[in-house]
Amino acid sequence: MSIATVILAAGQGSRMKSDIPKVLHKIASAPMLWHAMQCAAQIEADKTIVVVGHGGEATSAAAHEFNADAKIVWQKEQNGTGHAVQQAMDELNDFDGDVIVLYGDTPFIKPETLHKMLAARAQNSVVVLGFEAAIPGGYGRLQMQGDSLEAIIEAKDCTPEQLGITFCNSGVICAPASLLFSLLEDVGNENSNGEVYLTDIIAIARARDLPCTAITCSEAETMGVNSRQNLADAEAIFQQSARAATMENGVTLTAPDTVHFAFDTHIGRDTIVEPNVFFGLAVTIESGAIIRAFSHLEGCHVARECVVGPYARLRPGAELDLGAKVGNFVEIKASQIEAGAKINHLAYVGDARIGAGSNIGAGTIFCNYDGVNKHHTEIGKRVFIGSNSSLVAPVSIADDGFVATGSVVTSDVPEGALAIARARLEIKPGLGKRMMDRLRAAKAAKK
Ligand code: UD1
Ligand code: MG
Numbered sequence: 001m002s003i004a005t006v007i008l009a010a011g012q013g014s015r016m017k018s019d020i021p022k023v024l025h026k027i028a029s030a031p032m033l034w035h036a037m038q039c040a041a042q043i044e045a046d047k048t049i050v051v052v053g054h055g056g057e058a059t060s061a062a063a064h065e066f067n068a069d070a071k072i073v074w075q076k077e078q079n080g081t082g083h084a085v086q087q088a089m090d091e092l093n094d095f096d097g098d099v100i101v102l103y104g105d106t107p108f109i110k111p112e113t114l115h116k117m118l119a120a121r122a123q124n125s126v127v128v129l130g131f132e133a134a135i136p137g138g139y140g141r142l143q144m145q146g147d148s149l150e151a152i153i154e155a156k157d158c159t160p161e162q163l164g165i166t167f168c169n170s171g172v173i174c175a176p177a178s179l180l181f182s183l184l185e186d187v188g189n190e191n192s193n194g195e196v197y198l199t200d201i202i203a204i205a206r207a208r209d210l211p212c213t214a215i216t217c218s219e220a221e222t223m224g225v226n227s228r229q230n231l232a233d234a235e236a237i238f239q240q241s242a243r244a245a246t247m248e249n250g251v252t253l254t255a256p257d258t259v260h261f262a263f264d265t266h267i268g269r270d271t272i273v274e275p276n277v278f279f280g281l282a283v284t285i286e287s288g289a290i291i292r293a294f295s296h297l298e299g300c301h302v303a304r305e306c307v308v309g310p311y312a313r314l315r316p317g318a319e320l321d322l323g324a325k326v327g328n329f330v331e332i333k334a335s336q337i338e339a340g341a342k343i344n345h346l347a348y349v350g351d352a353r354i355g356a357g358s359n360i361g362a363g364t365i366f367c368n369y370d371g372v373n374k375h376h377t378e379i380g381k382r383v384f385i386g387s388n389s390s391l392v393a394p395v396s397i398a399d400d401g402f403v404a405t406g407s408v409v410t411s412d413v414p415e416g417a418l419a420i421a422r423a424r425l426e427i428k429p430g431l432g433k434r435m436m437d438r439l440r441a442a443k444a445a446k447k
Helices: 032-042 056-066 081-086 111-121 177-185 198-207 228-248 431-446
Strands: 002-009 047-052 071-074 097-103 126-132 141-145 148-153 167-176 212-216 318-320 325-337 342-354 365-367 377-379 390-392 395-397
Touching: 002 032, 002 081, 032 047, 032 056, 032 097, 032 111, 047 056, 056 071, 081 177, 081 198, 097 111, 097 177, 111 126, 111 167, 111 212, 126 148, 126 177, 126 198, 148 198, 148 212, 167 177, 167 198, 177 198, 198 212, 390 395
Parallel strands: 002 047, 002 097, 047 071, 126 212, 318 325, 325 342, 342 365, 342 377, 365 390, 377 395
Antiparallel strands: 097 167, 126 167, 141 148, 141 167
């Protein structure tokens, strides 16, 4: 059976008090929208449609960054959740399968839960995801009769008695495409908001004698983000479960509460992550590496047996091969560091390749930018770069080359050569002491 997901992401999210569309606010370094899209990807949806409105250009761009095949449809005016789903009708005209409606601001729905809904769909026309709400507040109430879902009643339209129902609507709904749009045709906007409610399709389906039911998930799973406080709470929930899952996979976290993960961080078993480490998007770390305290990593790959930090910064495109070492106050961007190479202290490496077994001394700077363009530096195998050198790209230092400390290297160094570029040292016998004596005498004369 084919599956399509329709992700509602048109709302403004006014309680965020933001110029950015709500679904682009980030959890675990990724737009909230990506979390919903990831869930769609995990159930292998054949089609993903994102309904955009407020900040739609930016939302579309973010959707395509995650999935270039995602279809975008516009909802110019936000006339309700049912109206939002109707905008996807043209995209699903000849789609013969089930549609799952997800919300862009509800990031934690699990793929297993959607599978349960799809299984229940086999015996039901419409399946809704519900949860027992601690405080039902403004949620739509699920009116059940045994296992049969009879209606969803929005809080504003509830009788006092119906407000007492604690089984609530998460918003996630599953129905065959053709039926969903046929039910929506009958939905009006005679409610206290004057909106087209998606939730009204249940009563309409029941009037047509079609079976409907609800599947239950935990309240935490359906958590929606409406305010900055919710955003912070969602971040904390994500981090808590990412830490637990990482340790469960065999990674040691010395102080788990201080390690921050992105939504796609991958770490191999027996790697050790010391306190206060930040992982941004797109980091993969193989087994048996050590990420020492206070390091910041994003968009990088770290191979087995590497040691990173303390206080290291790996930026996008940093690739560390087997056993490479990157020490304190070293920044690496778009560079490959081959097996066993060492950059142990205070250096900037950008747009470079460093060959296996090379050693980059303290304070070395790869001068990759001329103010307009970025240039590449190529370092061969077993090269030694003395401390406090500047390598002015584009430049190469061939295998077994040696750069003397304090050199500014502006041309290529051939294999096995020594490059030295600094003023020659002069020694003046006795002059040091004579100068100091003169200065001391002058100071004493002033008293
Ligand atoms: C909705 C449900 C309610 C449920 C609750 C769960 C309806 C009528 N009500 O209420 O039963 O308990 O979610 O959180 O469906 N959106 C659009 N276009 C619109 C309106 C909304 O794209 O015209 C999007 C929003 O951006 C949001 C989602 O749909 O992602 C839900 O909309 P929202 O206004 O938050 O609905 P609730 O009132 O919370
Ligand atoms: Mg809401």
